[in-house]
Amino acid sequence: MKTYVIKPLGYLLLLLMFLYFNPVTAQNQRDPKIPVEFFAGHENVYFQLVMKKSIHPEGKFNFFGLAAYTADYENDPMENRLITITQLSYDIGKGFGFMAGGDMNSFSGFAPVMGPQHTFANKEWLAVTVTSFFMNEPKDFKIFGLYEYKPALSPHWKLYNRLQFIYNHSLKYGDHNKSYIYLRAGVQKDATIFGLAANMNWSGPQKNFAHNIGGFIRYEFD
Numbered sequence: 355m356k357t358y359v360i361k362p363l364g365y366l367l368l369l370l371m372f373l374y375f376n377p378v379t380a381q382n383q384r385d386p387k388i389p390v391e392f393f394a395g396h397e398n399v400y401f402q403l404v405m406k407k408s409i410h411p412e413g414k415f416n417f418f419g420l421a422a423y424t425a426d427y428e429n430d431p432m433e434n435r436l437i438t439i440t441q442l443s444y445d446i447g448k449g450f451g452f453m454a455g456g457d458m459n460s461f462s463g464f465a466p467v468m469g470p471q472h473t474f475a476n477k478e479w480l481a482v483t484v485t486s487f488f489m490n491e492p493k494d495f496k497i498f499g500l501y502e503y504k505p506a507l508s509p510h511w512k513l514y515n516r517l518q519f520i521y522n523h524s525l526k527y528g529d530h531n532k533s534y535i536y537l538r539a540g541v542q543k544d545a546t547i548f549g550l551a552a553n554m555n556w557s558g559p560q561k562n563f564a565h566n567i568g569g570f571i572r573y574e575f576d
Contacts, residue, residue, distance in 0.1 A: 386475050387574035393551045395568030398433070400424050400553060404500070406473070406482070414445040416473075418453070418482070424553075436460040439498070441467075441484070449474050453484065457496070462531075465490045478505055494531060496522040504542060512542040514549060529559040538570060547572040 385407050393400040402422040409415040418441045426433035441455030454468040467486040474481040480502040488494035503515045516538040522531040533556045540549015551570040556563055 386480050387545070387576060389547075389572050389574045391570055391572035393553070393566075393568060393570040395551065395553065395566035397564070397566040398424050398426050400566065409442075414451075416443045416445065416451070417441070418443060418455075418471075418484075434460070441471075443471055453486075457486065457488070462492075465492075465494070467496070479503060491526070492531075493525040494522055495525050496520060507541075510543055514538065514540045514542045514547045530556070530561055532557055533561075540570070545574045545576075547574070 388405050388407075389403070391400075391402045393402075400422065402420070405417070405419045407417050409417060418439070420437070420439040422435075422437045424435040437457075437459045439455070439457055441453040443451045443453035445451045449472050451471050451473070452469070453471050454466075456464060456466050458464045466489045468489065469485040469487050471482070471484040473483075480500070482498075482500040484498045486494075486496040486498065488496070498520050500518045501516065504512045506512050516536070518536040518538075519534060521533040523529070524531050535554045537552045537554075538549060539551075540547055548571045549569065551568055553566040554563070555565070
């Protein structure tokens, strides 16, 4: 399988830095915090950063970005995986919106995407659901979900639970391409979260299965 070099990752990181440090897009009450996560499992290590920010505190345009990297312990380049999602969305109302952006990964390259989305966030819940239609030749369909539940245990401690998934299907060939389910369960003290983690992946039309189980630590930036 051909492995792609994702040069746009540098542009994503620059964009994330601009959005984070730009005072016009300062964090407001409707924006969730910015989590950075490190997960060490029995097969590999995994890093993930997620950002959702309003372009302007009173505006309807939002940015959503996700960068994830999986690295083999033996540093085999063929086993390492990079996934980035960058999307600009417009809120229609009540959490619903429409997005356009790009998906980049180390196994199939770059694809422009667009589609509907829904976001809900409060002190206990975060729910992000995005449906993407790929505008390039494969004509893929993808649904992405990220759901967190963080009930308070005390003024400084919370339970932490997360379900994150992707399902990617080729509309052109009628085959399964890629899907995963990521599970997290732990506790949160202020901005730090740690606990148990499991990543389960299915690849290709035959849905070849791989999994990684271990522990994670995560920090949420304001």
